[in-house]
Amino acid sequence: MTFPPIEPYVVGHLQVDDGAEIWWEASGNPLGQAVVWLHGGPGGDLRAGYRRRLDPERWNIIGLDQRACGRSRPLASEPGCDLGSLTTQRMIADLEALREHLGLDSWVVSGGSWGSTLALAYAEAHPDRVTGLALIAVTTSSHRELAWISEGVGRIFPEAWAELEAASGRKPGQPLLEAYLERLTDPDPAVRDAAALAWCTWEDAHVAIGQLGEALPPGQGMADRSPAKRLLIATHVVNNWAHDAWLGESGVLDSLEAIAHIPGVLIHGRLDVSGPVETAWELHRRWPASRLVVIETEGHGGPLMGEALESAYATLLERPSG
Known part of the structure; x- marks a missing residue:
């Protein structure tokens, strides 16, 4: 079941050690089992709907806008923002700072898409602080995955990928992601806007595939958002993927022994x-405690994936927290 809408009982900005401000909120029962959702x-940014997947009487529901997006500051698209500060390791440190700020000994960590990679990377870094993982639209951010989603999937959408490549302005032999990172950080706003629109249009062509393989209705894609939002999303994604998410060739897969004992639902x-299901299958194959x-x-x-996530939360809630 989906629970009725609720509002946070507290919100705030947490300033971390390098001066960045991370926006966070807490909902539900302050004395309940803690869970943090990673968008x-x-x-991306935090959407209120994530709260409705959890029983507010039994869960202390934490959410945040990750570094340099949403209501966190500074934004990646703002002049002067240091894109070098957007590493996965810094985001892990932000999560740990938030856990300590909230006085939580441990929590369930949940995330979707990129948020599942961040959840796994955090759990590998702090396995003693994680009692369970609930992940949806699973990614591990291996080089193979990132090469597929930025170029390989063009075999399925060749028309859209041809338009993406044509708009990249890349030099002979230059990687596509490198070319887009140059254009997204160009001093000319028109160049940045055009690159962001081209990138978001490409993502809409493949990521938006939903129930029964149908694309999102017109007006609901990333390319339909404001120029500022398009630039923010494209800058984050391209900067992350161009650096293999700062996780190396195999993404989070090489450090799974750290979480082998932690229950998880994929x-x-x-x-x-x-993100072909092969990724989730391979993660499950290497992670004994996962389902x-x-x-x-x-x-x-x-919607069926959402229902499965609700069931995963209920399963993890029934397990002892310590």
């Missing part, structure tokens, strides 16, 4: 062309 992107759509749930009729999201 997708990179460069939820993935069979029709997800942006894989494949939704046959959905892609990178959908």
Whole structure:
């Protein structure tokens, strides 16, 4: 079931050690089992709907806008923002700072898409602080995955990828992501805006595949957002992928022994062309305490995947926290 809408009982900005401000909120029962939700992107933002997946009587529901996006500051798209500060390791440190700020001994960590990579990376760095993981539209940010989503999936959407490449302005032999990072940080606002629109249009072509393989309705894609929002999203994504998410060739897969004992639920759509189910399957194969749930009729999201996430939360809540 989906629970009724609720409002946070507290919100705030947490200033971390390098001066960045991370926006966070807490909802539900302050004395309940703590869970933190990690949104997708990179460069997405927190949406209120995540709260409705959890029983507010039993969960202390934490959410945040990740570094340099949403209501956190500074934004990645603002002049002078240091893109070198957007590493996965810095985001892990932000999460740990928030846990300490809230006085929580441990929490369940949950995330979707990019948020699942961040959840796994955090758990590997701080396994003693994680009692369970609930992940949806699973990613591990290996080089192979990132090469697929930025170029390989063009085999399925060749028309859209040809337009993306044409708009990149890349020099002969220059990697596509490197070319887009140059254009997204160009001094000319028109160049930045054009690159962001081209990138978001490309992402809409493949990421938006949802229930029964249908694309999102017109007006609901990333390319339909404001120029400022498009630039923010594209800058985060391209900067992250151009650096292999700062996780190396295999993403989070090489450090799974740290979380081998932590229970986890992996939820993935069979029709997800942006992140084929092979990723979730391989993660499950290497992680003994995980359970894989494949939704046959959905892609990178959908109502059945949401229901499976609710069930995962209920399962993790029944386990002892210590």
